[in-house]
Amino acid sequence: MNKVIFVVCDGLGDRPIKQLKNLTPLEAAKTSNLDKLAKEGITGLVHTVGYGIRPGSDVSHLSLFGYDTKQCYKGRGMYEALGLGMKLNKGDVAFRCNLATVKSDLTIVDRRAGRIESAEPFIKELDGALINGVRFAIQPGVMHRTAVVMSGYNLSYKVSDPDPHEIDVKAKKAMPLDNSKEAQFTADVLNRFIEFAHIKLKQNPLNKERSKKKLPEANYLLLRGAGYVEEVQSFFDKYKLSACCIAGAPLYKGIAKALGMDIIEVKGATGTLHTDLEAKFTAAKNALKRYDFVFVHIKATDSCGEDGNFAEKKKFIEKIDKAIRIISNLDDTLIVVTADHSTPCTLKTHSADPVPILMNGIGVRVDDVTKFGERACANGGLGHIIGLNVMPEIMNLLGKSQLYGN
Numbered sequence: 001m002n003k004v005i006f007v008v009c010d011g012l013g014d015r016p017i018k019q020l021k022n023l024t025p026l027e028a029a030k031t032s033n034l035d036k037l038a039k040e041g042i043t044g045l046v047h048t049v050g051y052g053i054r055p056g057s058d059v060s061h062l063s064l065f066g067y068d069t070k071q072c073y074k075g076r077g078m079y080e081a082l083g084l085g086m087k088l089n090k091g092d093v094a095f096r097c098n099l100a101t102v103k104s105d106l107t108i109v110d111r112r113a114g115r116i117e118s119a120e121p122f123i124k125e126l127d128g129a130l131i132n133g134v135r136f137a138i139q140p141g142v143m144h145r146t147a148v149v150m151s152g153y154n155l156s157y158k159v160s161d162p163d164p165h166e167i168d169v170k171a172k173k174a175m176p177l178d179n180s181k182e183a184q185f186t187a188d189v190l191n192r193f194i195e196f197a198h199i200k201l202k203q204n205p206l207n208k209e210r211s212k213k214k215l216p217e218a219n220y221l222l223l224r225g226a227g228y229v230e231e232v233q234s235f236f237d238k239y240k241l242s243a244c245c246i247a248g249a250p251l252y253k254g255i256a257k258a259l260g261m262d263i264i265e266v267k268g269a270t271g272t273l274h275t276d277l278e279a280k281f282t283a284a285k286n287a288l289k290r291y292d293f294v295f296v297h298i299k300a301t302d303s304c305g306e307d308g309n310f311a312e313k314k315k316f317i318e319k320i321d322k323a324i325r326i327i328s329n330l331d332d333t334l335i336v337v338t339a340d341h342s343t344p345c346t347l348k349t350h351s352a353d354p355v356p357i358l359m360n361g362i363g364v365r366v367d368d369v370t371k372f373g374e375r376a377c378a379n380g381g382l383g384h385i386i387g388l389n390v391m392p393e394i395m396n397l398l399g400k401s402q403l404y405g406n
């Protein structure tokens with residue numbers, strides 16, 4: 001085998017749900033294709049970042065790709081900004097950012113400004129602002145979402161989130177998180193930019209119109225997840241595998257870009273429940289002609305978990321199962337299906353519960369597991385592994401592992 005399709009179903013893992021006869025959504029779903037892949041392959045459970053660690057999607061993906069986040073993780077912002085196609089240079093600091101609604105005393109009324117259709121017309125005039133020698137770039141994402149990049153000298157990502165992550169409280173000031181001059185400088189300049197943006201946004205004629213229509217004004221920038229831009233060893237340099245990414249949501253494209261993977265844009269790949277899974281898997285199959293490693297990210301399993309909607313999660317897993325037939329009979333290709341973390345519907349957030357994994361391809365040692373599910377995979381031949389073990393296992397199955405010792 002020379003090729004890999006690596007499918008990550010975000011937040012796939014779950015816990016037993018009473019209404020599903022104490023099965024998880026994955027166990028309750030009818031998944032004949034995934035079950036066949038598991039039956040004819042090897043399975044296990046992955047603790048993506050470490051035992052008992054409740055991971056964010058950024059660190060869990062980096063770990064699955066074999067990057068030790070203790071060494072390389074410098075905040076989420078850069079991945080979001082890269083995912084929106086922003087240009088980043090070493091030393092920049094990037095943030096995720098929402099357009100939000102605040103009252104005159106900066107109390108947050110709506111963290112998403114009524115989920116405005118597009119942030120672009122509001123933020124256009126903020127892009128390129130220069131404060132104390134620091135240039136601010138801002139670009140729109142989906143709906144109220146944007147990313148902000150600070151470029152200049154002596155910047156630090158050790159600044160707190162101005163976004164308090166809740167409503168009916170006042171927006172916070174960015175604060176330095178260490179005693180460095182750089183963190184103090186970055187926090188000061190960032191606070192000035194936020195004030196400047198607030199003044200400009202209040203004056204924006206579109207907000208005057210929104211106010212007349214009694215819609216929440218998009219009058220404030222809520223920033224979070226400061227990330228420092230540093231180069232890491234590329235995926236190709238690490239594994240000598242040419243790699244590409246098929247994803248809908250910006251974060252995953254950003255992570256892939258940071259590792260030097262190419263991004264394949266697929267029409268209909270939205271990162272939502274309505275994403276075109278058939279188009280994504282067809283694109284993955286076609287990408288094997290040009291790439292050794294194809295990373296496919298599927299987001300909505302996580303969104304269903306965060307909404308606590310187990311029925312929808314089960315239904316969406318069945319959709320994945322139907323579409324995955326497209327890649328289930330390929331020659332010369334190792335199929336890996338797993339998740340970046342669990343998002344139990346009962347918790348509506350990420351948990352540290354390990355996630356199932358299957359690896360299917362010619363020559364793979366088969367275990368006795370016949371279903372793809374949390375408790376079935378607990379009996380799998382891979383056992384319990386951590387995320388950093390996944391790529392070495394893949395390299396071993398591809399016959400590309402370096403011999404250790406003599």
Ligand code: ZN
Pocket residue numbers: 010011056057302340341
């Ligand atoms: Zn995730």
